[in-house]
Amino acid sequence: MGANLFNNYGEAVAMILFVIGFGNLMLQSNLIKKIIGLNIMDTAVYLFLAEKGYISGRVAPIVVDGIQSTEAYINPVPSGLVLTGIVVSVSVSALMLSLTIRLYQRYHTLDLDEISLRLKKEGL
Amino acid sequence: MSRMKSEEEYRKTKAFHFFRWLSGEKDPYVGNLEMKPQKEYIEEEASLRERMRENQMVMDKVYDTRHNKWLFLFRRFYRIMAVVFCAMLAGLLLFTVSYLPPTGNASNPDNNEVAERYIESGMQETGAVNIVTGMILTYRAFDTFGETNVLFIATCCVMIMLMVEDAELKRQEVMNDRRFEPKNDAILQGAAMILVPIIFIFGIYIILNGHLSPGGGFSGGATIGAGMILYASAFGFKKTERFFDEKIYKITKVSALCTYGLIGIYYYVTGANGIENHIPLGIPGHIVSAGIIFPINICVGIEVACTMYAFYALFRRGGL
Amino acid sequence: MRVFQYILLSFLVVCAISVSFSKKLLNSILIFMSYSLVMSIIWICLESPDLAITEAAVGAGVTSVLFFVTLKKIHAIEEDSHKGEKESMIEQRRR
Numbered sequence: 001m002g003a004n005l006f007n008n009y010g011e012a013v014a015m016i017l018f019v020i021g022f023g024n025l026m027l028q029s030n031l032i033k034k035i036i037g038l039n040i041m042d043t044a045v046y047l048f049l050a051e052k053g054y055i056s057g058r059v060a061p062i063v064v065d066g067i068q069s070t071e072a073y074i075n076p077v078p079s080g081l082v083l084t085g086i087v088v089s090v091s092v093s094a095l096m097l098s099l100t101i102r103l104y105q106r107y108h109t110l111d112l113d114e115i116s117l118r119l120k121k122e123g124l
Numbered sequence: 125m126s127r128m129k130s131e132e133e134y135r136k137t138k139a140f141h142f143f144r145w146l147s148g149e150k151d152p153y154v155g156n157l158e159m160k161p162q163k164e165y166i167e168e169e170a171s172l173r174e175r176m177r178e179n180q181m182v183m184d185k186v187y188d189t190r191h192n193k194w195l196f197l198f199r200r201f202y203r204i205m206a207v208v209f210c211a212m213l214a215g216l217l218l219f220t221v222s223y224l225p226p227t228g229n230a231s232n233p234d235n236n237e238v239a240e241r242y243i244e245s246g247m248q249e250t251g252a253v254n255i256v257t258g259m260i261l262t263y264r265a266f267d268t269f270g271e272t273n274v275l276f277i278a279t280c281c282v283m284i285m286l287m288v289e290d291a292e293l294k295r296q297e298v299m300n301d302r303r304f305e306p307k308n309d310a311i312l313q314g315a316a317m318i319l320v321p322i323i324f325i326f327g328i329y330i331i332l333n334g335h336l337s338p339g340g341g342f343s344g345g346a347t348i349g350a351g352m353i354l355y356a357s358a359f360g361f362k363k364t365e366r367f368f369d370e371k372i373y374k375i376t377k378v379s380a381l382c383t384y385g386l387i388g389i390y391y392y393v394t395g396a397n398g399i400e401n402h403i404p405l406g407i408p409g410h411i412v413s414a415g416i417i418f419p420i421n422i423c424v425g426i427e428v429a430c431t432m433y434a435f436y437a438l439f440r441r442g443g444l
Numbered sequence: 445m446r447v448f449q450y451i452l453l454s455f456l457v458v459c460a461i462s463v464s465f466s467k468k469l470l471n472s473i474l475i476f477m478s479y480s481l482v483m484s485i486i487w488i489c490l491e492s493p494d495l496a497i498t499e500a501a502v503g504a505g506v507t508s509v510l511f512f513v514t515l516k517k518i519h520a521i522e523e524d525s526h527k528g529e530k531e532s533m534i535e536q537r538r539r
Binding site: 001002003004005007008010011012015016018019022023026027051052053054055056057060061062063068069070073075076077078079080083084086087088091092094095097098099101102117120121 | 183187203206207210213214217218219221222223224225226227228229230232234235238239240242243244246247253254255256259260264267268271274275277278281282285286337338340342408428431435438439
């Protein structure tokens with residue numbers, strides 16, 4: 001075990017949240033809770049990425065007073081990556097929720113075990 | 125038929141018999157055996173029902189989940205293994221995190237010359253005061269184009285699944301939607317009348333000042349979309365259709381994406397071949413500056429706002 | 445500042461755990477909405493204001509509204525069948 005576990009507390013919490021979200025995705029049988037678990041996994045990964053770009057003692061990357069040295073701003077690259085990710089995550093959530101609505105209109109249940117059982121019975 | 129012999133003589137020869145047997149035109153038993161005319165076989169109702177009942181009994185027995193020992197054991201096994209797997213994953217990830225370089229250290233390996241180049245020559249090369257917006261719309265404009273594409277595709281897929289074209293079904297959807305709600309809620313309408321203009325102005329401000337202060341196309345577009353959602357849920361969809369119906373939606377969305385594509389193509393082609401692109405960068409700090417960032421922000425903002433409102437309208441009513 | 449971040453991060457973990465253990469769907473969606481909002485505050489603590497605005501508008505705004513509308517559509521179908529029962533009972537009593 002390395003020495004930096006309590007120093008990198010933000011990243012450790014991001015990993016714990018990732019595992020909680022993944023457990024939700026695997027163990028819950030309700031469809032909507034699975035989708036919430038996937039969203040939690042997404043935001044945990046974004047937290048990890050943003051923590052990698054943070055440098056203590058420096059400000060946000062907006063040029064103030066013409067100061068353009070690297071010593072004054074945090075790393076802007078992970079911020080751009082996460083911005084893309086947040087928008088993609090909302091698209092994925094919307095798509096999955098529309099799938100849930102159609103599944104409910106067909107089978108009248110939100111339980112994934114029930115749905116897969118009925119699918120097997122119908123022979124699909 | 126032979127030309128040497130006549131018809132009746134040919135029918136007596138062996139060649140004719142052979143070829144007729146070969147092609148199967150003659151039934152060899154007609155005239156030889158005595159055969160009665162056949163009756164059509166109609167299946168009885170009772171036997172059909174009996175067969176279907178037996179089929180149903182077999183299906184019920186096979187797919188009977190409550191009394192199936194193996195299924196019960198498998199479910200238990202799956203749950204225990206899932207928890208064990210998650211615990212092992214958590215342990216492994218925390219172990220890795222403990223070996224990472226400390227957060228907030230300036231000499232981390234990921235604060236390398238890329239970040240240095242973006243910060244130090246960012247304002248000169250892109251003209252934007254906000255380094256992040258300048259970076260994602262000039263240095264990494266292709267990624268942002270891909271992301272805008274993802275939004276477009278997601279809207280198309282949600283339209284495929286939830287859009288209702290039939291007039292009768294559409295009326296039923298609208299009736300189902302508004303049935304259990306009060307028609308004119310006083311609090312919601314009062315609050316919306318005050319808040320919606322403020323939200324729109326704030327959203328437009330965020331989009332236009334994307335290169336000067338935090339914000340940009342995505343945040344501003346999401347804010348405007350949220351404002352439209354508030355208006356539609358307070359005043360009903362009939363009033364929203366006055367300024368935003370399906371035709372306007374299609375035209376704005378497709379033209380925003382295509383404009384982004386065209387501006388982007390010009391930028392990539394001149395940049396990749398080393399040709400000078402004559403886009404004026406302006407004075408950093410003014411609104412109309414930063415080259416292509418200003419029109420691209422507006423396109424992305426319009427696209428995102430249309431997407432958010434389309435998601436809401438499709439979910440509620442099955443149509444815009 | 446560090447203590448503030450500790451409190452926010454532990455609130456995130458508590459929210460994530462309680463989402464999986466709540467019985468009603470409406471409660472878990474509300475908890476998810478507050479999770480998103482606290483995430484937006486953490487982005488500000490990490491000096492990224494773009495991410496904070498975007499997450500506040502998108503996570504605590506649009507995604508949660510979509511979840512609520514999904515719930516409404518699913519419940520609407522249930523209430524439809526209940527209303528059908530009620531109407532037939534009223535008609536029977538009238539006769």
